[in-house]
Amino acid sequence: MSTRTVAIIGAGMGGLAAGVYGRRAGLETTIFEMHDKPGGLCTAWTRQGYTFDGCIHHLAGCREGTPTHRMWEELGAMPREVLYPADLTQVETPDGKVLTVHTDLDRLEAHLLGLAPGDDRLVRRYARALRAFTRFDLFDAMTGSWSDWARLLRRAPTAMRWGRLTMRTFAERFRDPLLRQAMATIQYDWPGTPVFLHLNILAGSAVRRYGFPVGGSLRFAQAIADRYLSLGGEIRYRTKVEAILVEKGRAIGVRLGDGTEHRADAVISNATAHATLHHLLGEEYLDDKLRASFARPQDEMVMGIHVSLGLARDLASEPHAMVLWLREPAQLAERVRDRLDLELFGFDPSLAPPGKGVLKVLLDTTWSYWAELGRDRERYRAEKERLVETILRLLEPRFPGIMGQVEVSDVATPLTTERYTGVGPGFASSPQWGAMMFARPMTVLGVEGLQIVGQSAGGAGIPGCAVMGRNAVRAVG
Ligand SMILES: Cc1cc2nc3c(=O)[nH]c(=O)nc-3n(C[C@H](O)[C@H](O)[C@H](O)COP(=O)(O)OP(=O)(O)OC[C@H]3O[C@@H](n4cnc5c(N)ncnc54)[C@H](O)[C@@H]3O)c2cc1C
Structure with a gap:
């Protein structure tokens, strides 16, 4: 059966790339995205004139002539202005030692x-x-x-x-x-x-x-969405897919949140592998291997908390990232920490009003800690406030005056990420080397015409998920 129409669930990197390559291959494609923006985890948000970036530290494929750059060109994301900070990071100790x-x-x-x-x-x-x-x-x-x-x-x-x-x-x-x-x-x-x-x-x-695209992650993702639309693709935002329709062992479309059905010759899911198998397909097609790989959802959330600060302070002369060892260990969320991992966005002036800057602290955490707190909105809110207060106190010796320079603060927790992207515990549920190295989409035994793409299916970072989207189109096209 030749594929003419494809339903794509999610406008993350994998879904967007599948959309662009699908249109380039002459397929009729519709992307259903439950959020109101493209990008999924590759995102940013604005608060009072500051852009808080939620993703890119280092983007592969910034150098012209490389295969990854060529892919970004095809996807409409390059060429673009890219910044190349002079440091990977800087480590500073309380006794004044510095490693750049x-x-x-x-x-x-x-x-x-x-x-x-x-x-x-x-x-x-x-x-x-x-x-x-x-x-x-x-x-x-x-x-x-x-x-x-x-x-x-x-x-x-x-x-x-x-x-x-x-x-x-x-x-x-x-x-x-x-x-x-x-x-x-x-x-x-x-x-x-x-x-x-x-x-x-x-x-x-x-x-x-490797570099940092000016404007950050959301602008980068938006460029791919724009290329997709310019090729005649359709994106339906604020549209959640509730189920993948299967008939006679073949994916034949999706059912949306309002109960309507959208028929297609093939389905590409950029929802997490866990959500696709457990919810969208209804567990029916889980074999022992898949069941085992999702048996123990991962509780640890690497970079799970983003504490972003919009500061009336110029950060242009600071390093682009920093590991700041503390004078005394401090309790932050559920852990005692002896250092802070900082991103300082002074290198990209487009992310803050003139003369001001964005500083972000990233913390590892657990899903269960926030899931528990989330049951009581007041405690959840108080914990986020406590995080900002403690972090400012810890930053003050290195950035004198910072406590009085905060114009806006924002705390994103694992619950925030799940609300906006559907990515919850088990972020990378079953890393498989083959999938990772060759960006091979996940398939499901017993369901023809369904490809699962993205980080949870083994996609390695932004480029890895995009290649997986491209490969999914080759597989269904
Ligand atoms: C803090 C952080 C820093 C990172 N830094 C880097 C970096 O520096 N370099 C790098 O290469 N990578 C980085 N990554 C990894 C990179 O962001 C991810 O690998 C990549 O963006 C994941 O893309 P994806 O295809 O899995 O889609 P996702 O980002 O998971 O997006 C899936 C999309 O599907 C939508 N969706 C889900 N379910 C449904 C449904 N039922 N109906 C409709 N829509 C649905 C979601 O809303 C979402 O938009 C970072 C990740 C994080 C969290």
């Missing part, structure tokens, strides 16, 4: 050697690895063709050498006390991150493959 992770690799090597001359062999090895990683990119292999995979495989030994190390175990190899403490936290303050991912991002930032 410059994206200029020569400068970084000299800085590390200056800080820790006794670690010279390890520093030089790290710098060599970074230079090697400037010559390939994990995303370009996924986005490109077999020849891009071949290029990556030629470099595999370099990547493998670092494959077994995490940022934490890497940091433990340093003798210098500052580097032992700091190196574990320089990639988004995730000590469990495999070192090769860090090398990929820092080296990619050095050669401008």
Whole structure:
């Protein structure tokens, strides 16, 4: 049966990319999005003239001529103005020590050697690895063709050498006390991150493959939605899909919240894999393997709390990110923390009124903590207020006067994210290497014509989810 019409559930990265590639392939496509904006997790929100970005730290595919950049061009998201901050992050300790992770690799090597001359062999090895990683990119292999995979495989030994190390175990190899403490936290303050991912991002930032699109995440997603509409695609916002219709083992359309049905030759779901299997299909098609992979929803919510501050303070001369070690550990939400992970958006003046700035603190948390608090609106609200107050008190020694400079504050919790994107506990429910590496959409045994795309189906970040959307169209088209 040839596909002419496709119903797409959700205008996240996977759904938007499926829409654009579907239209390019001549398919009639309709995207149903329950929110009033495109982008899903790739989003931002505005408060009193400030834009609080909820997503992009580093976007792959910013460099012209790379396979990922070509995909962004096809999707209408590039070319665009991109910013390349001079640092990956800066670690600061209460006793005034500073480690700046410059994206200029020569400068970084000299800085590390200056800080820790006794670690010279390890520093030089790290710098060599970074230079090697400037010559390939994990995303370009996924986005490109077999020849891009071949290029990556030629470099595999370099990547493998670092494959077994995490940022934490890497940091433990340093003798210098500052580097032992700091190196574990320089990639988004995730000590469990495999070192090769860090090398990929820092080296990619050095050669401008990775950057930050001016205006941030929502503007980036909106550009793709605009391209989709210009190709004649349809998006129905504020329209929730309640069920996927299946007849004789084939997806034949969707049922909407108002009970109406929309028939199609194929369905691409960008709702989470969990929601697609458990709610939209009604559990009927869960085999043992799928049931097992969703048996234990993940409680831990990485970067689950965003505390955003609109400040009457110019942040242009600050680093673009910071790990700020505290004088004393402090209780924030359900955990005692000894450091804060900050994003400082002074590098993109479009996100704040002139001379002002946006600062964001990201905290890991658990779903269950907020689910419990959410049962009592007053306690939930009070906890969010307490978070802002405590964070300002902790920031004051480093940013004197900040407590009096807050024009607007905003706290997004895991409950906020679920309300706006449908992404709840089990954010990445069943990571499967094949799906991740080859951006292969998830399929369901017993249901032809259904593809599940996006992060929860194994999509790796914004580009990985977009490639998955492209691959879903190839599969149903
Ligand atoms: C804090 C944070 C920082 C990140 N930083 C980066 C980064 O720097 N670089 C990077 O590459 N990636 C980053 N990511 C990851 C990236 O944002 C995600 O991988 C990607 O955006 C997920 O896209 P998706 O296709 O899974 O769709 P989602 O974002 O999950 O969107 C799904 C869409 O479907 C809609 N929907 C769901 N159910 C229904 C329904 N029943 N009916 C109608 N509509 C429905 C939702 O409203 C939503 O719009 C970050 C993520 C987070 C949370």
